[in-house]
Amino acid sequence: MTKQRQQRLFILTFLGPPLALYALFVLLPAVNAFRYSLMRWDGLGAPEWVGLGNFRKLLSGSSDFLSAIGHNLFLTFVPGVLILALALFFAYMVHQRVWGARLFRVAFFFPNVISSVAIALLWVLIYSTTDVGLLNNLLKALGQKEAIAFTESSRLLWAIVPMSVWTATGFFMVLFLAAMENIPETYYEAAKLDGATPGGQFWHITLPLMWDVLTIGIIFLVVGGLKFFDAIWVMENGRPSPATHTMSTLMYSKVFEQYDVGHGTAIAVLLFLLVLVATLVSLRLLRRERIEY
Amino acid sequence: MKRFVWVPVLILLLSPGCSLQQEQPGAGIVLEVAVFEGGYGIEWHKSVARRYEQQHPGIRINLWGDPRVDEKLKPRILRRRPPDLTSCTLPVWKLIVAGKLYPLDEALDSRAYGQDITWRQSLVPGILDDFRYGGKTYAVPSNQGAWVCWYDARQFRRHGWKPPRTWREFTALSEQVKAAGVAPLAFQGKYPTYAWATLLSLYQRLVPLERWYAMQDLQPGAFTDPEFIQAARLLQEMATRYYQPGALAMTHTESQMEWVNGRAAMVFCGLWLKNEMKNAIPAGFEMACFPVPTVEGGKGNPRAVYSWGAETFLVFADAKHPKEAADFLKFMLSLPSAHDYVQRLDTLSPVKDCVKGVRISPELQSAVDVLDRRSCIFSDRLADLYLEFSRTALQQSLADLMSGKMAPEAFGARLEAAIEDVRRNPEIYKPPARGVPTP
Numbered sequence: 001m002t003k004q005r006q007q008r009l010f011i012l013t014f015l016g017p018p019l020a021l022y023a024l025f026v027l028l029p030a031v032n033a034f035r036y037s038l039m040r041w042d043g044l045g046a047p048e049w050v051g052l053g054n055f056r057k058l059l060s061g062s063s064d065f066l067s068a069i070g071h072n073l074f075l076t077f078v079p080g081v082l083i084l085a086l087a088l089f090f091a092y093m094v095h096q097r098v099w100g101a102r103l104f105r106v107a108f109f110f111p112n113v114i115s116s117v118a119i120a121l122l123w124v125l126i127y128s129t130t131d132v133g134l135l136n137n138l139l140k141a142l143g144q145k146e147a148i149a150f151t152e153s154s155r156l157l158w159a160i161v162p163m164s165v166w167t168a169t170g171f172f173m174v175l176f177l178a179a180m181e182n183i184p185e186t187y188y189e190a191a192k193l194d195g196a197t198p199g200g201q202f203w204h205i206t207l208p209l210m211w212d213v214l215t216i217g218i219i220f221l222v223v224g225g226l227k228f229f230d231a232i233w234v235m236e237n238g239r240p241s242p243a244t245h246t247m248s249t250l251m252y253s254k255v256f257e258q259y260d261v262g263h264g265t266a267i268a269v270l271l272f273l274l275v276l277v278a279t280l281v282s283l284r285l286l287r288r289e290r291i292e293y
Numbered sequence: 294m295k296r297f298v299w300v301p302v303l304i305l306l307l308s309p310g311c312s313l314q315q316e317q318p319g320a321g322i323v324l325e326v327a328v329f330e331g332g333y334g335i336e337w338h339k340s341v342a343r344r345y346e347q348q349h350p351g352i353r354i355n356l357w358g359d360p361r362v363d364e365k366l367k368p369r370i371l372r373r374r375p376p377d378l379t380s381c382t383l384p385v386w387k388l389i390v391a392g393k394l395y396p397l398d399e400a401l402d403s404r405a406y407g408q409d410i411t412w413r414q415s416l417v418p419g420i421l422d423d424f425r426y427g428g429k430t431y432a433v434p435s436n437q438g439a440w441v442c443w444y445d446a447r448q449f450r451r452h453g454w455k456p457p458r459t460w461r462e463f464t465a466l467s468e469q470v471k472a473a474g475v476a477p478l479a480f481q482g483k484y485p486t487y488a489w490a491t492l493l494s495l496y497q498r499l500v501p502l503e504r505w506y507a508m509q510d511l512q513p514g515a516f517t518d519p520e521f522i523q524a525a526r527l528l529q530e531m532a533t534r535y536y537q538p539g540a541l542a543m544t545h546t547e548s549q550m551e552w553v554n555g556r557a558a559m560v561f562c563g564l565w566l567k568n569e570m571k572n573a574i575p576a577g578f579e580m581a582c583f584p585v586p587t588v589e590g591g592k593g594n595p596r597a598v599y600s601w602g603a604e605t606f607l608v609f610a611d612a613k614h615p616k617e618a619a620d621f622l623k624f625m626l627s628l629p630s631a632h633d634y635v636q637r638l639d640t641l642s643p644v645k646d647c648v649k650g651v652r653i654s655p656e657l658q659s660a661v662d663v664l665d666r667r668s669c670i671f672s673d674r675l676a677d678l679y680l681e682f683s684r685t686a687l688q689q690s691l692a693d694l695m696s697g698k699m700a701p702e703a704f705g706a707r708l709e710a711a712i713e714d715v716r717r718n719p720e721i722y723k724p725p726a727r728g729v730p731t732p
Contacts, residue, residue, distance in 0.1 A: 040720060043371075044367070044371070044383070044387055044393060045392075045393070128542075130539070130543065130547055130550070146538040146539070147539035149482070149539045149541050149542030152482070152541045152696065153692055154692075237483045239484055239688065241688050242685055243689060243692075257680065258680045258681060259384055260681075
């Protein structure tokens, strides 16, 4: 055996198992999901080929899928706009070394070290209509007579907005702050000498020079919003209704609760395509001339 | 360097999926029993298995439990290597129609353990109705449930409140409770379908059983029937006037906790309530129950009780030892085992006379009293048969009705439209109409 062949075999020995595992646990199920989306199958009996029937049903007016997309868009854009605005503001303030900047950086980032399920449970308690409900107790102290059911299905999407903002702002703040800290100080000094206001400096120096990071942040928000699952699932106690279903919860519900694997996997395929298209569109829309420094 | 090639091969061979271990020959029959490990645990099942092994030396029972037993069963059902016997929450009807289950009639028509009657005769009449298909019976429940309204008898005594028998008495009581500064009803609002059994019970109070079962048999127009709309109106009035404020956002445990702590006076629930709340029930709390009140002017049977078989056991058609599994199930649901079940778990078995001669708790006695006064039992199968209906339209419509956002007429129309979708969908299996089951 030549040395080169020995080397190849050595490399293959180490690369083979992880690649095999990846193919077995990621690629194969993904290909299977595409296959099952073209079938009618309850997960128990024999599958039956239906072609694009599952997709046609999902996209028909009577399906819950279209309202689920609406909920995903709500959860992408409403908290997303607030998160971006607040994260940029806080990052800028910390970058300007306001008093207590270090403390704020840690405090804002803190929710990111808690698991998303624990955060949802925490907010369930905050919104609770029982004695432990922080918000309702506060409202009661302010004169509200009856507890407000914030997590009732019809209000749940709005109730998730503050939770999402609280959870995600810190992460994006740190992301944007890192980008701001990389901008050379000399640009700001020159701008100040030219009489630029703080707002002008932000608009003409900071924002253009951190545009790439901002684009990544927006893509994170879009992808996260389209895949939204945990908070809805936890706050609805595993039983989301058509008023709260997102694409991911509907997919799970179809496969594991309604035993409709064909429809569930068809949702998974559409979700994959939507995330892909949304990412590409975001990248295209946010493309700008790269500014080097 | 060549030896490295064997590393991944060894890893794969040692992994559980590639186990080469085989059942030892000559060790007799080993029955595998997989049990859903819910609120009742699996200790009783284990003790029954040990007794069965003592009486049947050639059989060993490998019994295991898991709260997520369904997830473990699904791949095994597909590989046609299921356990011999199981209790799970998989949709029984889908399994029956897919031909995955073994008919239990031979065992049901054989002599019951410890009694001179057949096993079928030893069970509560009507309890097997929901599991019959093509003249055969495919599942047997190990628990008997009942839908009742629970209250704390001590709190009722202290305030001079009396358990109501009619709807008018119920609303009058609720007003009295409200006046005393207590919420009349706790409700498990995060699961709107908890109200389904109450609504169907109210509808039963209003119509003869023939009409009630016609709805179960998908008769067109059943949900827009004036009596069904009336039942929906009663439910809506109860929800908007007497549910604890904020109840629609409470989980089952949160709302039941409110009841246990005396902030709500009553709660509609099944017999599992005590087991579910046993760690929270304070000393001196006296759980008691009454059936869903009758409705003035209603034409329904006033002594019918919403009761059903739960914790259902199935034998798979692909099981290695289906006959032996059915026999073990018969042993599990024999009268002596049922006595032990009632005593250990403080709940009811579907075996007739399961509480006779057994010391039971006052709260279970209260439920037994309700069932003893019954003339017949009835229970819904729409929610189990048509998951497409129950997990979408029904859940959302009930939430909208109880929050007052949807009028009872619109509620009925929405359910009628949803069930029409089921009716028209050739992909959904519909069992033949069953009419009023004969006991």
